[in-house]
Amino acid sequence: MKSGLMFVKLVNPCSGEGTIYLFDLCLQQLFEIKVFKEKHHSWFIDQSVQSGGLLHFATPMDPLFLLLHYLRKADKEGKFQPLDQVVLDDTFPNCILLLRLPDLEKLLQHVTEEKNPEVDKKKYYKYSKEKTIKWLGKKVQQTVSALKTNNVNVSARVQATAFFSGDPFSSDKEEDYVCYAHGLISDYIPKELSDDLAKYLKLPEPSVPLPSPPSKKVKVSDEPIEAKEDYTKFNRKDLKTEKLDLLTGHFVVAAQRQKRGK
Template sequence: MPLSRRNTRSESSKNDEEENGIDTSDTKKKKKMSYVKKDPDQWIFLLNDSIVQESPDEENKPVICRLRHPRTGLGALFLFAKGDREVYEVTQFKEENRSWFIGNYVQQDGSLYITTPVDPVFLALPYLIKMEKTNKYMTADQIIHDDEFSETSRLCNTSRVSELHQVSQTKGSDSLCAYKFDKEKTLSWLKIKTERVAEVLEEKNISVCGAHSATFVRSKKSATGSKEDYLRYAHGMISDYLPQDLSSDLRQYLGIPSAPEKRPSEAENPPSKKVKLEDITPTEDYSKMGGIQEDKAKSKSKLSAAQKKLSQVDKTGMKSISSFFSPKSSKT
């Protein structure tokens, strides 16, 4: 039977592969595994030279940690440098179909990681607000603690952790100080931060009035925004590092009016772009009149000089050419 022949052939081929040391059972699996993307063991960073300065002390080497982001509450990457005295936010810039050429090696991950300095007080604020419920004064290491993100305690070693007194009430001495969240002091501190950012934006002539095309030419009127525009934009930048409730309180504290919200009817039922034909139908038919006038104008414009002279001749008593070709009437 043909089926038995095929079976014997397949069995013989398997036997040959086994004799040659080919593992037929794992061949396909190995091929699939060869296409699995591996996590890169190196990344491309854009950072300050002072962060990566060589130091004999291992504690001064930069360390990347995952901390809780003050805005979202989710994990985010931060970099500690110079013995945890400085902290930087790590932002990933990634686009599709990008890679890096490093010597003779091609790195598939074309991401670029950018580091920007961040005030550690912003990272400590959510923990300070959380401990407000206890109505107790606590030290920095008692407040800045997170079981999910164990590296959070590094914030206590930063050089600006002493600035917590700007957003809290304090007790004790400089060597042993306890803190308790103060909302009024926090809003006053954030107001100074926001106004300072707005001043820098205005000095740099940063456009805050909306998005523009790359080829857009600014006029004198559109080049500068109002004080309120810069303050609103600065508030948005500061709010990227604040909890939602504190961001709303800061907006009211600054006297920034809330953006007008769209009506539900406008958002759910947008105006129809389709125009009904019966609404634009004319009450009178002007097409015939226009056609007659156009035909007359065309006929007048097409007359030659001889035709114009012929039209001026007296044609009384003259027969037209068509009369010679018409059938003659029978005489009775």
């Protein structure tokens, strides 16, 4: 707090659950916290070795993603409301810090309809789905540009794992970039909004995964299985004894040879 930094728990715009964010009171900026963790990892700090490979990244985040959560929630009432009555949360009371961020009114123009009555000179806002989808579409295009600029490979074979820097002559298609960027943006919005954005971007429907093969332990049929060879000799009652002889046979043979030698 002395340096103006404050860790706060705010609502996650994708899951709706609580997530830790970093708020810079001096810069009036919001940061998301990402944790990089490896099982076996250490860091050199000055002249010492610090065990534990945790590395926390504080990345600037657009606060509009968090505000969307409250705007969409307030939209159920279907009326224009002042922002201080929209951004309220008993579970995460620190959400009011979002109202202190600069250029907030300019940001809200991307996702809301606005009214400014002359009576009280106070602005009222109402969530606009149409504006929001267009704004998210621009976010996707900005992400695509960033991926291309940094030569990030987003081919189909790595989309399900992690991206890595490839050469500038990658054969990735434009659709691959858009799909991948859509996936990144979807980490900051609820699934319903993510689906609407996919339709707006005219992305193909996700392929249906192939059914997994049945486990070998699963009984697939009550009918006897036909064998090409005769295995009936293993169905005798002394099967257990016979298996034991097979396992210990080399000891028996060794003992017989030793006896004959004597």
